[in-house]
Amino acid sequence: MEDVVIPLPFYLTFGALLFVIGVIGVLTRRNVVIVLMSIELILNAVNLTLISFSHYLDDLRGQVFALFVIAVAASEAAVGLALVIALYRGKHTFNLDDVNLLKW
Structure with a gap:
């Protein structure tokens, strides 16, 4: 079988496209839930870029850093929810426009 290298x-x-979206x-x-999902999408785009460069440069530091980003994303999701x-x-x-917590 032939190895296909992307x-x-x-x-x-693809990471930049995910980040922009x-x-x-x-x-x-x-909507608060959509905003949280968009933040998760941004973090996943960063992870994809880190892992891509890590594989390209044959260095594990990017993959280790991506694991830390995954841990931060999990805690962000728990606190956000x-x-x-x-x-x-x-x-x-759930609408952010209807919420004004600083108003007396």
């Missing part, structure tokens, strides 16, 4: 620019282009999702959407549940219990909405 060149590095394809991985970097995530940034657009964070900036344009008002806890905040979403607390927000929904208090305001009965």
Whole structure:
């Protein structure tokens, strides 16, 4: 069987595309759950870039750093979902425009 090697620019282009989609999702959407999913997409794009460069340079430091990013993303998701549940219990909405917690 022939080994197919995907060149590095394809991985970097795909990572950049995922990053841009995530940034657009964070900036344009008002639903808290969609914003959290967009942040996760940004972190996964960074992980893809780190692992791609790590494989290309034959160095494990990028993969180790990606594991730390995965741990941070998991904790961010847990804290974010806890905040979403607390927000929904208090305001009965997921829309960020309807929530103004600093108003008396």
